[in-house]
Amino acid sequence: MRNTVATRLLFELSLPGRRGAEFPTSDVPDVGWDQLLPAEQLADSAPPLPELTEPDVIRHFVNLSTLNMSVDTHFYPLGSCTMKYNPKRHERLASLPGLVDVHPYRADQDNQGMLAILHEMQEMLAEIAGLPAVSLPPAAGAQGELTALLVASAYFKERGENRTKVIFPKSAHGTNPASAAIAGFDCIQLEDTNDGLVNLEELQQHLDESTAVFMITNPNTLGLFEPDIQRISDMLHEVGGLVYIDGANMNAILGITRPGDFGGDMMHYNVHKTFTGPHGAGGPGSGPIAVRDFLADYLPGPIVAKSEDEYSLLTPEKSIGRVRSFFGNVGILLRGYCYIRTLGADGLKAVSENAVLNANYLMSQISKLMGVPHGKHCMHEFVASAKQIKENQKISAMDIAKRLLDYGFHAPTVYFPLVVDEAMMIEPTETESKATLDAFVDAILAIINDEKPDALENAPITTPISRPNETQANRKPVLRESIEDAKS
Ligand SMILES: Cc1ncc(COP(=O)(O)O)c(C=O)c1O
Missing domain, CATH: 3.40.640.10 (Type I PLP-dependent aspartate aminotransferase-like (Major domain))
Incomplete structure (x- = not known):
């Protein structure tokens, strides 16, 4: 059920008679178009397009564009699939x-x-x-x-x-x-x-x-x-x-x-x-x-x-x-x-050095909160484990990842690689500041220390949808809706 303006379709926002532009009355003489075109090619009625003003349409698309987290809007520490800032x-x-x-x-x-x-x-x-x-x-x-x-x-x-x-x-x-x-x-x-x-x-x-x-x-x-x-x-x-x-x-x-x-x-x-x-x-x-x-x-x-x-x-x-x-x-x-x-060559080297530095700093902070089973130091990413937290507090890696969305952070990769229980794979990349990394650690700390496991099961609560069935969402995504359904 979509109930905010941002997630309603243009068809749902449509109101009869609204217009984005008014055209002057046509002065092209009617030469009898219906005589010139074959009858079966002629539509019986105008297409059922949504009726909206220009600001309605602009707001719709701009609002839609803000519903997803992106590297331009949020810290995006997705491990393995390097998500770096796109200059x-x-x-x-x-x-x-x-x-x-x-x-x-x-x-x-x-x-x-x-x-x-x-x-x-x-x-x-x-x-x-x-x-x-x-x-x-x-x-x-x-x-x-x-x-x-x-x-x-x-x-x-x-x-x-x-x-x-x-x-x-x-x-x-x-x-x-x-x-x-x-x-x-x-x-x-x-x-x-x-x-x-x-x-x-x-x-x-x-x-x-x-x-x-x-x-x-x-x-x-x-x-x-x-x-x-x-x-x-x-x-x-x-x-x-x-x-x-x-x-x-x-x-x-x-x-x-x-x-x-x-x-x-x-x-x-x-x-x-x-x-x-x-x-x-x-x-x-x-x-x-x-x-x-x-x-x-x-x-x-x-x-x-x-x-x-x-x-x-x-x-x-x-x-x-x-x-x-x-x-x-x-x-x-x-x-x-x-x-x-x-x-250039020096710049590329600096990219990797900073990516590794950022990852090691974050690893040193996160390892105060949960286990990092492999390696004393890491390269550009590391894999933490929420296993202990799950056993002691009933808070899983998935709960932390989902709740991070409410705190304004994209979730890290979870449950991969398979060799780590309750894996959280974190890759900060080279462009993030220490302040951002610290804020991310604070958010995880707040989730682990201050939140009730039962409430976490419902996270995220600030996104248009909360916890879809992830397999179904990937295998059978619902990407379109009939105009009739949208109108009803
Ligand atoms: C280690 C590794 N190999 C291969 C791939 C596949 O790359 P792509 O997503 O470009 O097909 C990925 C993607 O995340 C990866 O992390």
Whole structure:
């Protein structure tokens, strides 16, 4: 039931006779339109549009736009899916007519400016990854994973190697096994060690000539940098396998270390996370992949090539084919390009240093309130556990997350990764001030100390809806309503 003006539909706000504009009486002579058009094409009555004034419409949409929490309105410490502030100058750049009006069917010679930008983006992503060949089209991190695994599959096939296994740690993001399964591999999940890292002995047991790829997020989803990553890469390479670095957490290591330097053979970027791009609820994203030179021939096209001063599009010789129409999500690539060019090498390094500093400060404060089971220090994020609070006070991670919305904070990720009970995964990012981080800690403290568990079950109480069935809301979202229902 929608009962505030902000959540009522335009159809519900409609009043007969209201107008946004008055037009002069038409002076176009009636030439008998109904004679000129076939009878079956003529409507019997005017369409049932809502009748409103201009301020009604403006207020409706502006109010609607404030119902969601966003990084522009609230602190948004969502772990794993880096939600960082999107600088507004990127929006200006991405809307420049010279870029927006470019049609992807234009001939390469008429499209040199756009191709130059995309070429430079390829080069910068290669440099940051420490991997020389980049393909920009994948439309999100998950698609980047799938694309890279298809590249690996084509590579092994050409070598006549029947490698069937993809291995990943238990803390892996769900898209890792999903991508491996879709690419036709068997999935092998490792138990993490007690300290949340890869168990080398267990990994060794799965390594043989049927091992294709080890997928690892580094730093991992517990916010820990894998100290044995070089050894792990060597172990994979000794049996002829490849190492895939899930780059979702690149925000912690920009300019500090590179996947290619610690043994990765392939990786994806989440440009919409690491290099900013307004995203959420599934898009829009951009997940370019970077690979070692011996995999470059299998990359999906188009790749932007440069010869002397001319840019052109090419498809690598043994390419796995297209994975996305045209050049990928160019709007997000442009924002990422602007971010990297604005900050430069030193700026990117400072981003990661500040992201890690902020996360460690927040971790030091939160660990006074609840357990942080893994690691004394973290990288860009950490995972706290509300297990003890739930046992002692009957307040769950979900209760805290929901109530935080009433305090004006977006909830952190809860119940992921699965290796932590009552997990609260928190990533503050580099742009937040100490004052904001302290206010967030104070809100959690107030929820734990001052609130009654029974009342918390109803939180949030200040949002248009409180606790939908989350599975249903994801699988069967109700995104439209019939005009008749809205009117009644
Ligand atoms: C570790 C990790 N890998 C992969 C992904 C998938 O990325 P995307 O949402 O861009 O498909 C995510 C997304 O949150 C992630 O956190």
